[in-house]
Amino acid sequence: MFPKTGKTFPDGEGFTSSTYASLIADILKSELGNSHQAHKTLMRWTGANERTAKNWLSGANGPSGEHLLQLMRNSDRVFEFVLRLSHRPAVLSNQRLEEVRNSLRITADLLSEVMEIQDR
Template identity: 55%
Template sequence: MNKLDYRLEIAAALKRELGGSHRAIKVSMNWAGASERTAKNWLAGAHGPAGEHLIELMRHSDEVAETVLALCGRSEACLSLELAYLRTALVRMLTTADEIMGAET
């Protein structure tokens, strides 16, 4: 992997998560505590986030976290994350179903 691949992969992950709008810039800035110019560069693939910015983006974005894990050859960790997200979603759905069914009786 080279720097260009990294930058483009992170840009693609952010766009998948946030779209390509001005809102995406604002959200990226907020998540990472970065400047507007920095967030624009990430979304354009001109620069990739490093250090603390990358950690903060991974904390808030499943797409960025999965992309970084895949880039470093840890695809099995991506699968574990996906299973955890699916489990959480299933628990929420079952809880909602229980509440609806309880309200009907």
């Protein structure tokens, strides 16, 4: 639980509200970019206003409460970041699992093709 005197992370884990904000900003920028469209996407995902979305992308402030939950719902990277930050066991999102499955299928198809060529 956060102390009532501010937005700092308890237990001296090395996270402060400013590092939290900058890490969230890095995740959002890597996923959405830093364009006007990124602001609009964040606004659509969370219902936040444009200034708030810009502050998240710049790292000036980090999302809290409902906004963080909305980001986690829409962004697998934010979801995974929050899991790591909370020291929970690693959980792969459905999208990541699908990506791995598709990658394995492509690899298996390539291996089959190579084996067929070698058998000729």
